[in-house]
């Protein structure tokens with residue numbers, strides 16, 4: 001996974017469950033995206049496992065198929 005900063009296009013570092021741009025010194029949340037409709041997925045956390053659910057009719061999405069995009073965290 002090699003994502004670039006939406007602000008400056010520098011490649012983002014992964015820090016635990018979020019991204020960091022060393023140039024902007026900003027953090028970005030990992031937004032899970034449905035590979036079929038490209039809408040944000042609902043993240044369901046249960047017993048240490050994480051499931052991704054598409055509310056647009058695609059149901060549970062396997063983690064291998066989930067697309068992630070950086071989402072600027074509000075300050």
Ligand SMILES: [Zn+2]
Nearest residue numbers: 005008021024
């Ligand atoms: Zn940046």
Ligand SMILES: [Zn+2]
Nearest residue numbers: 034037054058
């Ligand atoms: Zn979907």
